[in-house]
Amino acid sequence: MMTRSPLAPAAFPALPAIAGVTCRVARAHYKEWDRCDLSYVELAPGTSVAGVFTRNICCSSEVELGREQVKGGAGRALIVNAGNSNAFTGYRGREAVEQIMAQVAEHLGCAADEVFVSSTGVIGVPLPKDKARAGVAAALTAEPCSWEDFANAIGTTDTFAKGAHASAIVGGTTVQIAGVIKGSGMIAPDMATMLGYIFTDADVAPALLQDMLTRATGESFNAITVDSDTSTSDTVLLFATGAADHPRLTDWDDAGADALYAAIRQVALELAQLVVRDGEGATKFIEVQVDGAVSDESAKRVALAIANSPLVKTAVAGEDANWGRVVMAVGKAGEPADRDRLAIRFGDHMVAKDGLPIEGYDEAPVADHLKGQNIRIGVDLGLGEGRATVWTCDLTHGYISINADYRS
Numbered sequence: 001m002m003t004r005s006p007l008a009p010a011a012f013p014a015l016p017a018i019a020g021v022t023c024r025v026a027r028a029h030y031k032e033w034d035r036c037d038l039s040y041v042e043l044a045p046g047t048s049v050a051g052v053f054t055r056n057i058c059c060s061s062e063v064e065l066g067r068e069q070v071k072g073g074a075g076r077a078l079i080v081n082a083g084n085s086n087a088f089t090g091y092r093g094r095e096a097v098e099q100i101m102a103q104v105a106e107h108l109g110c111a112a113d114e115v116f117v118s119s120t121g122v123i124g125v126p127l128p129k130d131k132a133r134a135g136v137a138a139a140l141t142a143e144p145c146s147w148e149d150f151a152n153a154i155g156t157t158d159t160f161a162k163g164a165h166a167s168a169i170v171g172g173t174t175v176q177i178a179g180v181i182k183g184s185g186m187i188a189p190d191m192a193t194m195l196g197y198i199f200t201d202a203d204v205a206p207a208l209l210q211d212m213l214t215r216a217t218g219e220s221f222n223a224i225t226v227d228s229d230t231s232t233s234d235t236v237l238l239f240a241t242g243a244a245d246h247p248r249l250t251d252w253d254d255a256g257a258d259a260l261y262a263a264i265r266q267v268a269l270e271l272a273q274l275v276v277r278d279g280e281g282a283t284k285f286i287e288v289q290v291d292g293a294v295s296d297e298s299a300k301r302v303a304l305a306i307a308n309s310p311l312v313k314t315a316v317a318g319e320d321a322n323w324g325r326v327v328m329a330v331g332k333a334g335e336p337a338d339r340d341r342l343a344i345r346f347g348d349h350m351v352a353k354d355g356l357p358i359e360g361y362d363e364a365p366v367a368d369h370l371k372g373q374n375i376r377i378g379v380d381l382g383l384g385e386g387r388a389t390v391w392t393c394d395l396t397h398g399y400i401s402i403n404a405d406y407r408s
Contacts, residue, residue: 002402007277007285007373007393008160015147015165015178019201020044020241024142025153028135030083030121030128036153038132040139041078041197042108047241049075049116050210052217054234060087061094062117065101066235069113073206075239076110079136080154080195081119082182086127087232096127103136118195118235120182121156151180154195157402158184159278164270166263168202170256171246175202177260179267183275184226196221196236196271202260203242205250212261213238213268220268223300223390226279227399228308238264276391281398284316286375286391293386298335300388305333306377313395319370321363323351330379341382346370 021043025036051070053063069075079100086093097117105112119127151161165178183194204212213236221236242248249257277285288307293299306312306329315322323344330337340355347369350358369375375394 002157002159005159005278006283009274012148012151012161013163013165015163016167016176018176018178018199018241019243020047021199021239022144023147023150024139025145025149026135026138026142028081028131030081030131033083036149037082038135038139039078039080039150039153040104040136040142041150043076043078043239044241044243045076047075047239048073048204048206048209050206050213050238052213052221052236054230054232056230056232056234058088058232060085060119060233061089061097062086062119063233063235065097066116066118069116070210072113074114075116075237076108076114077104077116078197078237079104079115079117079139081117081121081127081132082154082156083121084119084125084127085121085123085233086119087123089124089126092126096129096132099129100132100136103133104140107140116237118233120154120195120233123232147178147180151182154180154182156182156184157280158182162271162274162278164267164274166266168256168259168263170202170244170249170260173244173246175200175244175246175260177263177267179271181271181275184278184280194231194234194275198236198238198264198267200238200240200260200264201243202240203244203246203248204240204260205248208249208251208257209238209240212264215261216265216268219265220272223388224272224276225304225307225390225392226276226282273391276393279393279399280402281396281400282393283396284373284375284394286313286316286377286393287389288377288379288392289387289389290379290381291387292381292383293388294336294384295386296388297386299381299386300390302330302333302335302337302379302381303388303390305329306379307390307392310395313392316370316375317394317396319367321346321351321366321370326377326379327352330381336383337381338383343380343382345378347376
């Protein structure tokens with residue numbers, strides 16, 4: 001991996017084992033690198049699955065097939081290829097995915113549409129079917145691996161392995177939730193952003209599981225941005241093995257449904273924020289909170305306009321308290337705003353209110369806040385009750401260096 005992000009956590013978390021989930025990794029040699037780049041997750045029979053996928057029109061065959069597969073609600077296996085996104089590769093790309101699905105299905109004795117495939121990496125290069133076949137064969141017989149091994153194997157420009165976990169009480173039984181994710185660049189919220197996989201031993205009907213994931217996505221994966229670019233391969237899958245001993249959840253009114261959702265949402269939010277903390281070249285983690293909008297949806301669009309602004313992001317990188325750039329971003333968002341009601345703060349320090357700089361404004365404490373790694377930008381539009389929070393990172397020379405050399 002590349003030099004570890006300064007925003008990375010101290011270590012990979014100790015994720016719990018999830019009954020009915022077994023992870024394995026292997027080397028398919030999709031790129032000239034000395035690491036595992038194919039991951040295989042075997043899931044117990046009866047596992048429910050939910051998924052959210054990129055809305056990018058130029059998506060991969062993996063995404064097209066996955067959208068249809070989740071409608072069946074059942075999952076027995078997951079294959080993740082790293083180093084080649086297999087996007088924009090026509091019929092050859094689809095054949096490679098179907099080959100993988102058939103190979104794993106034969107091994108497990110299940111239907112091919114219960115085998116989910118994701119790929120990440122360079123766009124426009126068909127996934128080599130010979131390498132995929134050999135890699136899958138190696139993975140099917142490999143020794144089980146740790147969550148951290150799995151998280152490392154699915155990465156591309158990631159600088160650290162990303163994982164999160166939580167638990168909940170359902171029907172008097174403690175259920176576990178564990179998730180891993182990859183993502184560092186080409187990150188923008190448009191239904192999933194990156195490749196993320198969440199697993200639980202809870203027993204949940206597919207329809208309810210899908211509703212839980214869709215809701216959680218809005219406040220997590222769809223509330224982050226690194227560079228405003230939405231990948232062709234973005235996928236988040238949620239698997240529930242049903243191994244825990246509790247009555248099956250089929251409706252939001254069932255006892256424990258709210259607790260399980262809260263835990264899934266927590267894991268999703270932690271994973272999403274870890275992606276931002278590994279933003280390509282990032283040195284600052286930025287929270288943008290917008291209040292006083294005419295609606296929550298409007299607040300989110302304003303927040304994203306700020307979070308995606310290269311001028312705002314470079315000012316934060318340079319530790320420059322240039323709040324005028326935040327004003328600019330609010331004004332360009334295309335949402336209701338009133339210059340003379342606008343208030344802006346950095347951290348806990350108000351810098352402008354009612355459309356004017358704060359009288360006697362002292363930039364020193366704001367500059368001190370910007371020297372830290374965790375930056376907070378707050379905006380109050382003064383128009384209504386709408387509010388939203390999104391997370392992003394700064395924009396540095398490192399981002400340019402990584403992406404200028406990405407294919408070499």
